[in-house]
Structures are given as structure tokens and as C-alpha cells.
Amino acid sequence: MSGLTYRDYLRIDSLLSIQDTRTPETADTAVILAEHFFIVAHQASELWLKQIIADLSAAAESLAPKKPGDDGELDAGEPELGVEYLSRANDVLLVLHEQLITLEKLPLRLFAEFRPYLDTASGAESAQFKVLSNLLGDDERPGELYEAFCAATAAAGTSVAEVCRDGVRSGVHHRVAELLLDIGNAYWRWKVAHLGLMSRSLGQQLGTAGSTGAMYLAGRLTMPFGELRKLRGEVHAQFAAEHSERSAADHTARPTAGHSEQTAA
């Protein structure tokens, strides 16, 4: 009996059969290959997005407190497991970014030749990107992931504000917070790189979805985990307030020169 093959396990034939270029076969090979490259970059991005979404959803699930037990108390989730998922999602987001950058090598004249065949198809229609942005949230709206983190800290008897303030002393919750920020920044880097790529490839041209292109994308740049960033910023104010309270107390407690002379005598 023959064992399972690489080709069958990974369904390589199906995978390699879906790069359907639309440039007519009679066109220059360079144009067809450039379109092939464009399709591979997009399809690979969607595949990695699938992994990122699965990992971030699993992270949210792991962080969220579990159903109440008999005593009505919420059981803490599994934040260490959450860290594992978040860490992988962060690494894959970096791959997504690197992959996008390869499209900077798409020769302009060849892109201009095959672009009309895209018709109205646009990355703006990517359903997976919408799911990702809902998971991550933005500077005004907490996403599903951040909500799970807030619930996890509450179930552990702490809060995100305390975790920000206590840093490494908050253990696993601190590691989660750091990873959320890594992920938020990696997502932001992808968006900025995409804007740069778009602007060098299209200039002021409209997008295939009919948007203003660069202007539209610039307006869509948002930082995930806005509340977490705000709470971290507030740590500076808390330390500054404590610092000035300490200085005022030191000043009051410090003996005057005359008083210390009397004491010495």
C-alpha cells in the first residue's frame, strides 16, 4: 500500500491551477508573467490572512474568561495559550508585509498593460481584511481581541490600566499587551506599505473600486488598540504626579539650615 504523497496531502494540483491570468494568450509573455506574479501575491496574502484570522480568533477565545462555574465566578481563560497564538499571528503579519513589498518589483509598463483586465476587482473587496480589521479594532473602536483582553484582566482581578503600569510584574498579561501592540504596529506597517506601493504604481489614478486611491487609503490609516495606547500614555501622567508629590513631601520633610544646626548642637 502506498503512503500519502506530498502532492495529494497539500492538493498541489488544485493549488497551482487557480492562477488564472486574464491577459490574452497572444500578449507578450512578460505581461502574462507580471499578471501571474500579481495574482500569486494576492492569493498568497489571502492564504496568510486566513491563518492570521484563525490565530487571532483562537487567541481571543483563549483569553476570554470561561463560563461561570457553580459559584458564579468566571474562570480565567488561558492567557499563555493566547500568547502562543498572538506570537504566531504577529510573525505571519510580518510575512504579509514582506510579501506586499515584492510587488514593488512589478514593472509599471507591464502593470499598465494588464490592469484593464482587473475591471472593477479590488483589494477593497477583501472579506478577510474586513474580518481582520474587526478583530483588531482601531483608534476609536475596540476590536474583539482587545475586548477579550479586557475581560481576561478583569477575571484575573486586575485591569489593563494596572497591567500597563506594572509592566513585567503583570506577567502573562503584560506579554499579551506587548504582543497586541506588536500586532497593531505590524498591521499599521502593512497599511502604510500598501499606500506606498499603490502610490508608486498608480500615482493619482483612481482605484479599480473607483476610490480616489492614495487619498482614500491615507484616510483609512488607523492604529489598532487605541485604548491600550491611551492607557499606556497615562502611565507617564501617573508617574509625573507621583514624582511631584514625592518632591513636595521631601521638600516639607527637609529640615531648614537653622533647625539642623540646632539639632547638631
Ligand code: HEM
Ligand atoms: C500593485 C499592487 C496594488 C495596488 C496598485 C493596489 C491598489 C489599491 C487601491 C487603489 C485601493 C483602494 C480601493 C480601490 O479604489 O481600488 C486598494 C485597496 C485595498 N487593497 Fe490594494 N493594491 C495592491 C496590492 C494589494 C495586495 C497585494 C493586497 C493584499 C491582499 C491588497 C489589499 C487591499 C485592501 C485590503 C484594500 C482595502 C484597504 C482599506 O480599505 O483600508 N492590495 N488597493
